[in-house]
Amino acid sequence: MRKISADLIFPVSSPPVSNGVILCDEQGTIIRIDSREAHDAATIEYWPGAIVPGFVNTHCHLELSHMRGKVHTGTTLLPFLKSVVSQRETSMEDILDAIAQADREMYDAGIVAIGDISNKSDTAAQKDKSLLRYYTFVEMFDFLQDQLAQQTFDRYYTVFQEQSTAHGNQKSCVPHAPYTVSPGLFQRINAANSPNSTISIHNQETPLENELFQHKTGGFTRFFEQFGFVLDHFEASGKSSIHYTFQHLRADTRVLFVHNTTTTREDIQAAQQWNPQVYWATCPNANLYIENTLPYYQHFLDTAAMVTIGTDSLTSNWQLSVLEEMKTIARYQSYVPFETLLQWATLNGAKALGFEADLGSIEPGKTPGLLHLNLEPDLLLRPATQVQRLI
Numbered sequence: 001m002r003k004i005s006a007d008l009i010f011p012v013s014s015p016p017v018s019n020g021v022i023l024c025d026e027q028g029t030i031i032r033i034d035s036r037e038a039h040d041a042a043t044i045e046y047w048p049g050a051i052v053p054g055f056v057n058t059h060c061h062l063e064l065s066h067m068r069g070k071v072h073t074g075t076t077l078l079p080f081l082k083s084v085v086s087q088r089e090t091s092m093e094d095i096l097d098a099i100a101q102a103d104r105e106m107y108d109a110g111i112v113a114i115g116d117i118s119n120k121s122d123t124a125a126q127k128d129k130s131l132l133r134y135y136t137f138v139e140m141f142d143f144l145q146d147q148l149a150q151q152t153f154d155r156y157y158t159v160f161q162e163q164s165t166a167h168g169n170q171k172s173c174v175p176h177a178p179y180t181v182s183p184g185l186f187q188r189i190n191a192a193n194s195p196n197s198t199i200s201i202h203n204q205e206t207p208l209e210n211e212l213f214q215h216k217t218g219g220f221t222r223f224f225e226q227f228g229f230v231l232d233h234f235e236a237s238g239k240s241s242i243h244y245t246f247q248h249l250r251a252d253t254r255v256l257f258v259h260n261t262t263t264t265r266e267d268i269q270a271a272q273q274w275n276p277q278v279y280w281a282t283c284p285n286a287n288l289y290i291e292n293t294l295p296y297y298q299h300f301l302d303t304a305a306m307v308t309i310g311t312d313s314l315t316s317n318w319q320l321s322v323l324e325e326m327k328t329i330a331r332y333q334s335y336v337p338f339e340t341l342l343q344w345a346t347l348n349g350a351k352a353l354g355f356e357a358d359l360g361s362i363e364p365g366k367t368p369g370l371l372h373l374n375l376e377p378d379l380l381l382r383p384a385t386q387v388q389r390l391i
Helices: 062-067 077-087 092-108 124-129 146-161 183-192 207-215 220-226 242-248 265-274 284-290 297-302 322-332 338-345 347-353
Strands: 002-009 020-024 030-035 045-053 055-060 111-118 133-140 170-175 198-203 254-259 278-282 306-309 370-373 387-389
Touching (some): 055 322, 062 077, 062 111, 183 242, 265 297, 338 347
Parallel strands (some): 170 198, 198 254
16 A cells, blocks of 8 residues: 655545545555544655646647647648648658657656547557557548538548557547538437547637638638638528537537637537536647637636646647646636646546546545646746656
8 A cells, every 4th residue: 555645635526635645555546535644654655745636638639749840830720730731641650659659758747548639540559558548539520511421421430440449448439620520420420429428529729710600701711722622502600610519519428629719608608508518628738839829718717617628739739748738827827726727637627538437536446646746835837847647
């Protein structure tokens, strides 16, 4: 048995514990949290600062890890997407090496589970042997071309079948974004998933997305034309893009909206009325990398939204670290309390992926991983704040 103590223990599911001791077995299963005075000091591992559960990264593109540093920052979304498409291909050896390295980087950064977007099967072998748990979202898109829905679904369903289900890994078929998925493809994705699934979808990452659905203006029509697709059949609804998702995505699963950079309080409230199992993945460093902007987190606090944290990919980020995402939020919108950020980074993420029975909080019977943060008593996240994995 290990006895691990710190100045503050954050179970997340219950209030912080001062000068407590976590009792766990060698496999990391939590037995209980005691008072430090109940144990011989010589038997305790003491860490100054705080102990928190392992982080959950709810949005990543592991298969793009080989593109680290290849795409310019600050280009906005549509030029960014064109750069990804034009530079994505390289040798399979380089792709697999980068995937393995990124997986290890996330482990070292204290991450215990990942919601990972896959368009190919490149990451499946690494997920089979990884120390991390994955929920793989096999992402589908047909550029709003209903006539392509069946062949698009068939192609990506083959990728879905090849994804890992080892050691608790899960998988779903998911739509890429409102602006790339036709009603017919939504129907096929809906039929492929069960009510206990999580469905991920990119949402309101750029102002151009809402412009398309509200007015059929902006850069998306030209963007589609560059790929040989026209939107003559598309009609603006006068509503923001998230309402298109409400119209076509089944509402009896967990739904993880990703990015939400331009999401309003009204959008959040409408989503909560549509589906009580809605989660909101924020990837602040990727938002800064691509669009040089952030969501307004006060909207999410005001609506008691279930926010989670993602890193996006090494194409759109400088690292894959949930702690660095927390630091970015704390730097630019410092009114978000540390304990709120921690809940976003742990228990909310575990719930969004359906992994909360084991992960996300320090509770008896769970194996959440234990991390040390060298926090000072004011609980401020600083550039020097570091994470060390204990279990």
